[in-house]
Amino acid sequence: MFDFSLQAVDGAARAGTFTTPHGAVKTPAFMPVGTRATVKGVSREQLAELSPQVVLANTYHLYLAPGADVVEKLGGLHGFAAVDFPMLTDSGGFQVFSLGASGGGESKGYKNKESLVKITEDGVEFRSHLDGSKHFFSPESAMETQAKLGADIVMAFDECAPGDSDKRYARRAMERTHRWAERSLARHNELQIERVAAGKHPQAMFPIVQGVVYDDLRAESAKFMAALDVPGVAVGGLSVGESKEDMYRVMDVVAPLLPVQKPRYVMGIGRPEDLVEAVARGFDLFDCVLPTRLGRHGSVFTSAGTLQLARAEFRASDGRIPVVPELETKVSRTYSLGYLRHLVTTDEMLGSTLLSLHNLEFLIKLCEGARKAVLEGRHAAYLAAFWRARGGRP
Amino acid sequence: MFDFSLQAVDGAARAGTFTTPHGAVKTPAFMPVGTRATVKGVSREQLAELSPQVVLANTYHLYLAPGADVVEKLGGLHGFAAVDFPMLTDSGGFQVFSLGASGGGESKGYKNKESLVKITEDGVEFRSHLDGSKHFFSPESAMETQAKLGADIVMAFDECAPGDSDKRYARRAMERTHRWAERSLARHNELQIERVAAGKHPQAMFPIVQGVVYDDLRAESAKFMAALDVPGVAVGGLSVGESKEDMYRVMDVVAPLLPVQKPRYVMGIGRPEDLVEAVARGFDLFDCVLPTRLGRHGSVFTSAGTLQLARAEFRASDGRIPVVPELETKVSRTYSLGYLRHLVTTDEMLGSTLLSLHNLEFLIKLCEGARKAVLEGRHAAYLAAFWRARGGRP
Numbered sequence: 053m054f055d056f057s058l059q060a061v062d063g064a065a066r067a068g069t070f071t072t073p074h075g076a077v078k079t080p081a082f083m084p085v086g087t088r089a090t091v092k093g094v095s096r097e098q099l100a101e102l103s104p105q106v107v108l109a110n111t112y113h114l115y116l117a118p119g120a121d122v123v124e125k126l127g128g129l130h131g132f133a134a135v136d137f138p139m140l141t142d143s144g145g146f147q148v149f150s151l152g153a154s155g156g157g158e159s160k161g162y163k164n165k166e167s168l169v170k171i172t173e174d175g176v177e178f179r180s181h182l183d184g185s186k187h188f189f190s191p192e193s194a195m196e197t198q199a200k201l202g203a204d205i206v207m208a209f210d211e212c213a214p215g216d217s218d219k220r221y222a223r224r225a226m227e228r229t230h231r232w233a234e235r236s237l238a239r240h241n242e243l244q245i246e247r248v249a250a251g252k253h254p255q256a257m258f259p260i261v262q263g264v265v266y267d268d269l270r271a272e273s274a275k276f277m278a279a280l281d282v283p284g285v286a287v288g289g290l291s292v293g294e295s296k297e298d299m300y301r302v303m304d305v306v307a308p309l310l311p312v313q314k315p316r317y318v319m320g321i322g323r324p325e326d327l328v329e330a331v332a333r334g335f336d337l338f339d340c341v342l343p344t345r346l347g348r349h350g351s352v353f354t355s356a357g358t359l360q361l362a363r364a365e366f367r368a369s370d371g372r373i374p375v376v377p378e379l380e381t382k383v384s385r386t387y388s389l390g391y392l393r394h395l396v397t398t399d400e401m402l403g404s405t406l407l408s409l410h411n412l413e414f415l416i417k418l419c420e421g422a423r424k425a426v427l428e429g430r431h432a433a434y435l436a437a438f439w440r441a442r443g444g445r446p
Numbered sequence: 447m448f449d450f451s452l453q454a455v456d457g458a459a460r461a462g463t464f465t466t467p468h469g470a471v472k473t474p475a476f477m478p479v480g481t482r483a484t485v486k487g488v489s490r491e492q493l494a495e496l497s498p499q500v501v502l503a504n505t506y507h508l509y510l511a512p513g514a515d516v517v518e519k520l521g522g523l524h525g526f527a528a529v530d531f532p533m534l535t536d537s538g539g540f541q542v543f544s545l546g547a548s549g550g551g552e553s554k555g556y557k558n559k560e561s562l563v564k565i566t567e568d569g570v571e572f573r574s575h576l577d578g579s580k581h582f583f584s585p586e587s588a589m590e591t592q593a594k595l596g597a598d599i600v601m602a603f604d605e606c607a608p609g610d611s612d613k614r615y616a617r618r619a620m621e622r623t624h625r626w627a628e629r630s631l632a633r634h635n636e637l638q639i640e641r642v643a644a645g646k647h648p649q650a651m652f653p654i655v656q657g658v659v660y661d662d663l664r665a666e667s668a669k670f671m672a673a674l675d676v677p678g679v680a681v682g683g684l685s686v687g688e689s690k691e692d693m694y695r696v697m698d699v700v701a702p703l704l705p706v707q708k709p710r711y712v713m714g715i716g717r718p719e720d721l722v723e724a725v726a727r728g729f730d731l732f733d734c735v736l737p738t739r740l741g742r743h744g745s746v747f748t749s750a751g752t753l754q755l756a757r758a759e760f761r762a763s764d765g766r767i768p769v770v771p772e773l774e775t776k777v778s779r780t781y782s783l784g785y786l787r788h789l790v791t792t793d794e795m796l797g798s799t800l801l802s803l804h805n806l807e808f809l810i811k812l813c814e815g816a817r818k819a820v821l822e823g824r825h826a827a828y829l830a831a832f833w834r835a836r837g838g839r840p
Contacts, residue, residue: 088788088789088792088794089785089788090789090794090796092794092795092796093795093796093799094796095492095796095799095800097491097492098489098491113792117788117791117792118761118762118784118787118788118791121762122761122762122784122788125762125764125784126762126764126782126784126785127764132782132784132785132788133785134780134781134785367512367516368512368515368516368519368520370519370520370521386528387528388520388526390512390516390519390520390526391483391520391526391527391528393512394482394483394511394512394516394526395482395484397511397512398482398507398511400482400484400486401486401487401795401798401799402484402486402487402488402489404795405487405489405795405799406489
């Protein structure tokens with residue numbers, strides 16, 4: 053279980069297969085996010101049609117509602133949501149910092165100050181964004197919660213420092229993240245023994261490289277996480293406000309330092325250009341709420357960029373969402389721009405659903421296409437064609 | 447085309463088949479409502495799984511947005527929404543009175559006064575509930591709009607007087623509805639010649655019996671509509687605030703006066719008990735927004751009545767929506783009450799979708815069960831079993 057085999061490498065880009073209790077994960081892969089054990093606006097059958105390799109859920113949200121005990125009682129995430137995809141939960145760390153701090157009415161958001169969410173060596177005290185109630189996550193409790201949720205892949209508890217953190221703070225947060233990764237892994241390994249004894253499937257834990265935009269910190273963090281006995285490694289703290297230049301440079305720094313024979317997951321990226329550039333740098337797994345969030349706001353990915361469908365010019369258009377043939381989706385094949393615009397402008401739920409499905413399928417196919425290109429030794433051409441459809445690399 | 451054949455009659459209840467350009471409609475049947483050319487929260491594939499005999503759309507809403515010309519250009523309703531179910535449009539009359547009057551900021555709702563929506567012999571002037579703009583529907587224009595929308599079944603333009611109208615007003619509205627039915631039919635017949643010449647499928651027009659809760663008016667209206675040369679007849683102005691006793695008595699009065707060999711459609715009813723009682727009185731077709739509206743508000747039909755799923759007792763429940771085996775739905779088989787409650791209480795779109803699907807499937811199966819009972823000569827037992835599950839007839 054949790055073997056990773058590489059089928060091909062083309063430049064730095066890779067095509068691999070990761071084995072999980074709920075099936076093989078073919079990489080590169082974009083993983084749809086189902087925050088509260090549902091990909092927003094998308095049913096399990098609609099999701100299954102997209103053939104997602106992995107589906108995410110968020111520990112922070114499920115911890116608050118309905119509670120990890122409830123999810124566990126109702127069969128873990130797979131039983132709860134009645135799905136059989138490979139699943140992944142984050143540790144709750146990112147949400148504690150990005151959502152948890154602003155919920156109590158007193159704290160005004162995580163501003164790189166430990167005083168707002170109370171960060172101690174032991175863990176993080178935060179307030180629920182729902183009702184302001186106080187809660188505490190530690191590396192150990194985050195792993196316990198994730199063991200109850202029962203995903204195939206779980207994440208170490210980390211501190212995601214803001215993208216504009218100064219270097220002094222970035223180092224402190226990184227070093228704490230390293231200590232927390234070791235504590236997460238220790239507790240995770242104990243929990244796996246309990247899970248197996250209870251007849252439950254095992255889970256894989258991925259630690260998370262941090263270090264904000266500082267190359268030396270990122271290198272140090274990558275080497276630290278690469279040395280842990282885990283089946284995969286993630287990179288966090290990207291797409292959190294830093295420039296694209298910083299994001300891609302961090303990827304350039306980190307990728308060569310990660311084990312070749314483990315899947316590499318860049319957390320929280322979902323812009324098409326970021327996916328293809330990350331694949332080109334040797335990363336394998338990605339997730340983001342962007343495709344569903346854009347979909348709920350009336351925007352779709354196209355081969356030329358993002359398009360807002362509410363525009364008046366689409367009112368009577370029998371055209372389709374403009375995508376190259378390889379990125380055609382069921383939605384782009386089935387519906388006119390006129391119908392999609394009608395659903396968007398009249399605020400019909402189906403508009404959110406169809407646009408979310410299109411955006412998810414677009415990203416999933418983008419990664420499938422990259423995989424195929426790697427297998428056929430033409431990844432450079434694939435990347436060049438992507439940018440050509442965009443009108444050139446910026 | 448538009449033949450209606452009866453397969454069986456059991457007491458007053460009937461099992462029939464109505465032929466339309468998009469397939470045969472097996473009755474009795476509940477018809478889901480897709481107001482703006484989408485059943486709220488439900489995709490075409492999810493809808494197809496429910497095997498709906500007919501799907502509705504609302505002329506008033508589509509006239510305002512995106513406009514009948516746009517729908518026509520994009521292939522009529524079937525092309526626009528990319529569906530091939532038999533479809534039905536209402537005439538817009540009901541919405542003009544129930545929605546149109548309150549949109550202008552000046553008028554305070556249709557209160558049985560012709561001064562709010564301006565009703566003349568020619569037609570109705572109303573304001574858009576979206577932007578307050580003024581519009582005018584006549585029997586002729588309503589049929590022209592419906593010809594552009596291109597449903598299989600279209601409805602005559604009528605005046606749906608409020609359920610508390612006095613008899614004097616009820617008679618005036620009814621007589622106007624009779625004159626409008628004749629004008630609707632004349633224009634409809636002209637439009638059908640144009641449609642056929644243009645290679646488009648023909649449409650059937652149903653006139654609408656009115657008369658509020660006054661038995662003599664209802665009888666007079668039923669006889670008038672029964673004499674028209676049309677393939678089916680509808681009953682309007684029910685479930686608009688009158689008592690159940692009044693509703694069922696009006697059905698008792700009207701049904702025996704309608705042609706045996708034409709389908710009979712009661713507009714706007716969707717409570718399970720109203721459907722089974724209407725079937726028992728010899729009606730064949732029904733529509734209502736209730737199943738999807740209840741679904742969006744967290745409520746489901748059960749065999750014992752309506753159930754609100756947000757209740758705290760369902761938080762960790764691995765039980766299912768309680769229905770008798772014949773009324774099990776895909777949703778009731780697949781999801782725990784705990785998961786459904788989680789979706790409802792966290793306001794996830796999927797909650798609205800799943801509960802809407804359950805409620806629609808429940809009503810569709812209720813009618814399918816009634817049809818089967820009629821075919822097998824045990825409709826009285828079917829009706830008795832329905833009420834037994836409810837704990838007795840009120």
